[in-house]
Amino acid sequence: MNVSLLYIEDDAEIGEWVCRDLTERGYQVEWQRSGERAAELAANSKLVILDVMLPGLDGFTVGQRLKKAYPELPILMLSARTSIDDKLEGLQFADDYLTKPFHPDELAARIEVLLRRSGSVASDVLELKHLSVHERENRIVNRETGEEIILTGKQYQIFKFMLRHLGQILTKEQIYEGVWGEPYFDGDKTLMVHIRYLREKLERDPAAPEIIETIRGVGYRIKA
Numbered sequence: 001m002n003v004s005l006l007y008i009e010d011d012a013e014i015g016e017w018v019c020r021d022l023t024e025r026g027y028q029v030e031w032q033r034s035g036e037r038a039a040e041l042a043a044n045s046k047l048v049i050l051d052v053m054l055p056g057l058d059g060f061t062v063g064q065r066l067k068k069a070y071p072e073l074p075i076l077m078l079s080a081r082t083s084i085d086d087k088l089e090g091l092q093f094a095d096d097y098l099t100k101p102f103h104p105d106e107l108a109a110r111i112e113v114l115l116r117r118s119g120s121v122a123s124d125v126l127e128l129k130h131l132s133v134h135e136r137e138n139r140i141v142n143r144e145t146g147e148e149i150i151l152t153g154k155q156y157q158i159f160k161f162m163l164r165h166l167g168q169i170l171t172k173e174q175i176y177e178g179v180w181g182e183p184y185f186d187g188d189k190t191l192m193v194h195i196r197y198l199r200e201k202l203e204r205d206p207a208a209p210e211i212i213e214t215i216r217g218v219g220y221r222i223k224a
Helices: 012-024 038-042 059-069 084-091 104-118 153-164 172-180 190-202
Strands: 003-008 027-032 047-051 075-079 096-099 125-128 131-134 139-142 212-215 219-222
Touching: 003 012, 003 038, 012 027, 012 104, 027 038, 038 047, 038 059, 047 059, 047 104, 059 075, 059 084, 075 084, 075 104, 084 096, 096 104, 153 172, 153 190, 153 219, 172 190, 172 219, 190 212
Parallel strands: 003 027, 003 047, 047 075, 075 096
Antiparallel strands: 125 131, 131 139, 212 219
């Protein structure tokens, strides 16, 4: 992948596992415990992952300075602060705001979205297991057979909605309301039926899905 990320986090435990996870995904990670060298190191980075609570200058101040110096550089804020005021303050300059604790798949998915939006990752083809999803062309191809997979309109809307939240666990309510634009009523089987048909078309083995996971008692997730 060869994409350089600047990661600023003073918590050693969190920093170590995030660095390890992102490195395993193919990124080059420059981890700093404070924002002192942020402006210098950001010059060679494609994206900045920035914690709010830092020694010395806090993440908000570091982020504002980075955005002023590098307006096109994507900044992803990380914070245990969940209040709407903190989020709004962060999003005045940052491109995304992720609250702790977070799943590594969700962090990776948000990084990928920001990189693609900024043009740092040129390809518009998303690889999921045996599938190639050509997002601009609205095409899905099974790489193992070379065949294009044809979805109905509603099936594709569900799949696209879940792709926009790649790696995130989505409740049935979130998916239904995001796709149908109507309130979800408990016990409604409509979404479950569509998911079953989607799996029949997308999965190698619909009985043992690898792409659309069921999160028992919660909903579904497409793994990054």
